[in-house]
Amino acid sequence: MPFPFPTGAARLAAAACALALTALVGCSDGGGGGGGGATESATRSSASGGTQVTIKDFTFEPASLTVSPGAKVTVVNKDSTTHTLTASKGGSFDTGDIAPSKSATFTAPSTAGDFPYACTIHPFMKGTLTVQ
Numbered sequence: 790m791p792f793p794f795p796t797g798a799a800r801l802a803a804a805a806c807a808l809a810l811t812a813l814v815g816c817s818d819g820g821g822g823g824g825g826g827a828t829e830s831a832t833r834s835s836a837s838g839g840t841q842v843t844i845k846d847f848t849f850e851p852a853s854l855t856v857s858p859g860a861k862v863t864v865v866n867k868d869s870t871t872h873t874l875t876a877s878k879g880g881s882f883d884t885g886d887i888a889p890s891k892s893a894t895f896t897a898p899s900t901a902g903d904f905p906y907a908c909t910i911h912p913f914m915k916g917t918l919t920v921q
């Protein structure tokens with residue numbers, strides 16, 4: 790019976806395993822750090838651009854927004870106080886009160902033109918919606 794042979798083979802196999810483990814650890818140590826996932830948010834912000842107004846630091850951003858007639862415009866309030874986005878003349882659109890970190894949607898006028906708006910709570914907050 791070749792009794793010592795399996796024992797020797799097992800010892801070899803164990804040694805090979807240890808080597809393989811060492812190699813794996815070395816590999817993950819050296820090859821780590823592939824970079825983060827920052828591209829996803831950039832893609833999303835460009836996709837949502839165009840029909841959104843953000844309110845931050847008592848400012849409409851962008852202050853001048855151009856949309857198509859009848860477009861749905863989303864207004865996001867990123868301040869810690871309530872704001873509105875209300876047409877200054879004619880009252881053709883009005884979000885009503887937008888609570889902090891909430892959003893509201895209004896429909897742009899169906900006729901072309903410049904429509905100045907303001908916040909009814911803070912009248913110094915002004916912007917213009919251009920429909921064309």
Ligand SMILES: [Cu+2]
Pocket residue numbers: 871872873908909910911914
């Ligand atoms: Cu306001």
